[in-house]
Amino acid sequence: MSGPPGLQEARAAYRAGIITPGRKRAFFIAMALSGLALPLAVYPVFLMNVLCMALFASAFNLLLGYTGLLSFGHAAFLGSAGYVTGHVLKEWGWPPELGLLAGTAVATLLGLLIGGLAIRRSGIYFAMITLGFAQMLYFLAVQLPFTGGEDGLQGIPRGTLFGLIPLDRTLPLYYLVYAIFLLGFFVIYRTIHSPFGHVLRSIRENEPRALSLGYDVDRYKLVAFVISAGLSGLAGATKALVLQFATLTDAHWHKSGEVVLMTLLGGMGTVMGPSVGALVVVTMDNYLSGVGDWVTVIIGSVFVVGVLAFRRGLVGEALHFARNFPI
Amino acid sequence: MSAAPKLEAPPAGDLVLETRGLTKDFRGFVAVSGVDLKVRRGTIHALIGPNGAGKTTVFNLLTKFIQPTAGTILFRGRDITRARPADVAREGMVRSFQVSAVFPNLTVLENVRVALQRPLGTSFHFWKSDQTLRALHGRAVELLEAVDLAGHRDEVAVELPYGRKRALELATTLALDPEVLLLDEPTQGMGHEDVGRVVELIRRVAAQRTVLMVEHNLSVVADLCHTITVLQRGAVLAEGSYADVSTNPRVLEAYIGVPE
Numbered sequence A: 001m002s003g004p005p006g007l008q009e010a011r012a013a014y015r016a017g018i019i020t021p022g023r024k025r026a027f028f029i030a031m032a033l034s035g036l037a038l039p040l041a042v043y044p045v046f047l048m049n050v051l052c053m054a055l056f057a058s059a060f061n062l063l064l065g066y067t068g069l070l071s072f073g074h075a076a077f078l079g080s081a082g083y084v085t086g087h088v089l090k091e092w093g094w095p096p097e098l099g100l101l102a103g104t105a106v107a108t109l110l111g112l113l114i115g116g117l118a119i120r121r122s123g124i125y126f127a128m129i130t131l132g133f134a135q136m137l138y139f140l141a142v143q144l145p146f147t148g149g150e151d152g153l154q155g156i157p158r159g160t161l162f163g164l165i166p167l168d169r170t171l172p173l174y175y176l177v178y179a180i181f182l183l184g185f186f187v188i189y190r191t192i193h194s195p196f197g198h199v200l201r202s203i204r205e206n207e208p209r210a211l212s213l214g215y216d217v218d219r220y221k222l223v224a225f226v227i228s229a230g231l232s233g234l235a236g237a238t239k240a241l242v243l244q245f246a247t248l249t250d251a252h253w254h255k256s257g258e259v260v261l262m263t264l265l266g267g268m269g270t271v272m273g274p275s276v277g278a279l280v281v282v283t284m285d286n287y288l289s290g291v292g293d294w295v296t297v298i299i300g301s302v303f304v305v306g307v308l309a310f311r312r313g314l315v316g317e318a319l320h321f322a323r324n325f326p327i
Numbered sequence B: 001m002s003a004a005p006k007l008e009a010p011p012a013g014d015l016v017l018e019t020r021g022l023t024k025d026f027r028g029f030v031a032v033s034g035v036d037l038k039v040r041r042g043t044i045h046a047l048i049g050p051n052g053a054g055k056t057t058v059f060n061l062l063t064k065f066i067q068p069t070a071g072t073i074l075f076r077g078r079d080i081t082r083a084r085p086a087d088v089a090r091e092g093m094v095r096s097f098q099v100s101a102v103f104p105n106l107t108v109l110e111n112v113r114v115a116l117q118r119p120l121g122t123s124f125h126f127w128k129s130d131q132t133l134r135a136l137h138g139r140a141v142e143l144l145e146a147v148d149l150a151g152h153r154d155e156v157a158v159e160l161p162y163g164r165k166r167a168l169e170l171a172t173t174l175a176l177d178p179e180v181l182l183l184d185e186p187t188q189g190m191g192h193e194d195v196g197r198v199v200e201l202i203r204r205v206a207a208q209r210t211v212l213m214v215e216h217n218l219s220v221v222a223d224l225c226h227t228i229t230v231l232q233r234g235a236v237l238a239e240g241s242y243a244d245v246s247t248n249p250r251v252l253e254a255y256i257g258v259p260e
């Protein structure tokens, strides 16, 4: 029983004084500021896509890295939120803020349902049950009339935020997406570093021991699962608003696999790892789209090499390097 | 076996823990069979027996980690046969594990703090800062001092030597201030000095509570425990004080070839 190597590295970096509260604050401020300036230099739709997937992967990491649960059905939350948000914006004419809320709320409820049924099992059984539910949802997405079947929902209107800010202009939209990302990221960060987060850690480290100390481990896992599902939903809802479509791709099990990949590549159990992993994967998707089906082969190879060579994930390895070669 | 102990007479307390006909059948293999256990309040009670006798299984049954095939368990007179493990712990019966059970990647201080955290009532508060847990550090350090670990508070538990891991586990268990303490071989794998320290600690903490312990080291049992229950192939072979049990011919027979 031991934690993910990325997380061990992060903790070691703390103890070695590589990560200090001051440096951490400075890093987060620098990150937040560069996020503000980036759309002036980089194609904003690409950035927004990265932000959505980074939020998705960070939410997933709350389960995998910090609770020790491998869900293999997280596309269910990303995809269903996208459809719900798309539907209420397009067919019911809801304003964007309510559309985002509706998608997030549905994903949260789905998380409660799926989590409630899956959480009693552990390891591979848990993974398979979550996958099973995600497959059922995918089937519904293909069959139900309101999802648009193979075509998905197209031409979702972005509307006007709070009736004040029209989102059809790129920069306001970008800053909205950026604010959503920061909010979601903060919720995850706070959860990890909360009294609740400490109980989650103890469950991941030694579940029977946590149980013997009087913690109802299933309930803690369920709350973590619901938070993760809700934030994955927020990511999916935001993505639908940005791209103006919701399709089967986001509900497909490929996405459930891709989020595992992003998290491992970046470093599970590290706060920044999933975001870095998302950046790498979305970038590859984007720039390699010209080569067609070979994308999956290339991403697969990168993943294999990445996981073999960088066991701690990119962020974990960077911390390891900094610890052994301090500046 | 070592000389008869000089123990003061066990306090004539009422029963804090009782089992009636406790039985566990693992698909045809009866690991625990019709065990009637009576643990009096305020005593140190030993559960001994050869390897595979069913001692750990009894602990798993008492703390509800596994469900009995038959029989009842009464804790403070209340039937807990169908209770859930977390509830049993919250009601005051807390176990340790045979194989050292620490939280390996948490620091020594964090290990104990996790146990102290629940009474704050904020264990589900995911929106609160963990700085609020600092209020527990004083108490955590006190508990660590009792097992000589205060100087190691910021080390990661996985890096401690085995004996210290067991000491940390004990401190974590004591953090819950349980009414009944179940210790599964607390001195196993410890050097001579560590054993002495742990025995003293158990004696000290047992002043305000009841201890049920599995122990292979009979000299520890001899000078620590008021009552001894001998288990063999899942059933109770003998029960009584160390003097009674150690002269019981059936016990001697069961223990032939078993080193002290």
Ligand SMILES: Nc1ncnc2c1ncn2[C@@H]1O[C@H](COP(=O)(O)OP(=O)(O)OP(=O)(O)O)[C@@H](O)[C@H]1O
Residues within 6 Å of the ligand: B026, B029, B031, B049, B050, B051, B052, B053, B054, B055, B056, B057, B058, B098
């Ligand atoms: N989950 C299980 N399934 C099947 N058999 C089990 C299970 N748990 C324990 N047993 C069996 O029950 C018997 C009693 O095991 P137990 O661990 O309670 O013994 P013990 O008295 O604690 O022994 P030791 O001194 O070696 O710790 C053993 O034969 C063991 O193999």
Ligand SMILES: [Mg+2]
Residues within 6 Å of the ligand: B055, B056, B057, B098
């Ligand atoms: Mg045992």
